[in-house]
Amino acid sequence: MECMHCLVTWVFLIWVLFLHPCTSQSPASELDSLLQDYAYRSLRHPHTGIIYTGQVPTNFTGVSISALRLRSGSLRKRGFQDYMQFDIPVGVLVQPYVERLIFVYQNLGNWSSYYYPLTGFTYLTPVIGLLAYNAANLSSTDLSYLDFVASESPISIDFENLSNASAGADPKCVWFDLAGNAQFRDLVSSNKCDAYRGGHFAIAVNTSGISPTPAPPGPTHHKKKISSKAWKIIGGTVGGLVVLILLSMLICCIVRFRREKKVKEMENRAEAGEPLHFARVGGAQAPVALGTRTQPVLENEYTAVGLS
């Protein structure tokens, strides 16, 4: 069956070309997975409520991470003051519910604008992240984020030192949600922001009015999302078409294979000297023995069809 063989190769090729890129992650979420792994490595025999500093691989020098394990019940009732730059109040709910969770803190340092580019804005602080994961298995990698929400009062973020490069401009709190979409809010005080959910945070100033060649306003992240969405649609359409073509090829193959098999069968029987006659019964052809017992009869007539 050469036909089938080449079909399998084609299906594999199509999968590699069209479907595989659709499942790839954004660089920022790949970094999250990597940092989750490295943060968890600092937690071999962790005590609940202790902050552990993680080691990052040498190719990410400049990034710092920590991990903190909490029971979600105690998080809700007591919160956690001073987890690095985050003050976590009472009333934080984790979705979906887990018994214990790990808060991974990230400080992206000089990698901030590499992973979270914001056209038209200048960061006054590094981008920092607060992400929650299930603590059930500390050897896990590629964990998905847990969503959490501050239901009573907001989580307070203290950025401590603001670079004063763009003093005079109107600074904004920037929040990248778990999907990477940027949203802007006002500062609570000169270096503090509020947050209600997880993600990445920074303070940035809008420099698009200042720069000599004004860049298009708004986050590049968003634009990237749209174009990647467009590519997914194009990829999906082309992929769908190809799958359709392959499917019809497959059906052709099967039909041809069955026909060949039938012909071979008949040839074999003919060689064996066994006369074979076909009659049309309903829609299908069925071999019948001539002159014996009941004939297949449809509305008092039948057509005998010879070999061919």
Ligand SMILES: *[C@@H]1O[C@H](CO)[C@@H](O)[C@H](O)[C@H]1NC(C)=O
């Ligand atoms: C950095 O190193 C880690 C492991 O050491 C590797 O998984 C990762 O792909 C590397 N990243 C870059 C950007 O080189």
Ligand SMILES: *[C@@H]1O[C@H](CO)[C@@H](O)[C@H](O)[C@H]1NC(C)=O
């Ligand atoms: C950040 O700084 C470290 C050294 O301090 C350097 O190795 C790394 O390449 C820098 N990262 C970027 C994105 O420039």
Ligand SMILES: *[C@@H]1O[C@H](CO)[C@@H](O)[C@H](O)[C@H]1NC(C)=O
């Ligand atoms: C934890 O996760 C690792 C890696 O995914 C797996 O090998 C191990 O069996 C898991 N342990 C438990 C207790 O589920």
Ligand SMILES: *[C@@H]1O[C@H](CO)[C@@H](O)[C@H](O)[C@H]1NC(C)=O
């Ligand atoms: C703020 O600046 C001080 C002094 O330079 C430094 O020790 C501290 O780590 C900085 N804080 C943050 C959050 O970067």
Ligand SMILES: *[C@@H]1O[C@H](CO)[C@@H](O)[C@H](O)[C@H]1NC(C)=O
């Ligand atoms: C920026 O900070 C430096 C020291 O950190 C200070 O001497 C300077 O006056 C500041 N500039 C502005 C415009 O605030």
Ligand SMILES: *[C@@H]1O[C@H](CO)[C@@H](O)[C@H](O)[C@H]1NC(C)=O
């Ligand atoms: C940034 O500033 C420019 C010009 O001042 C303005 O058009 C734009 O809407 C601002 N962007 C945001 C996100 O506030």
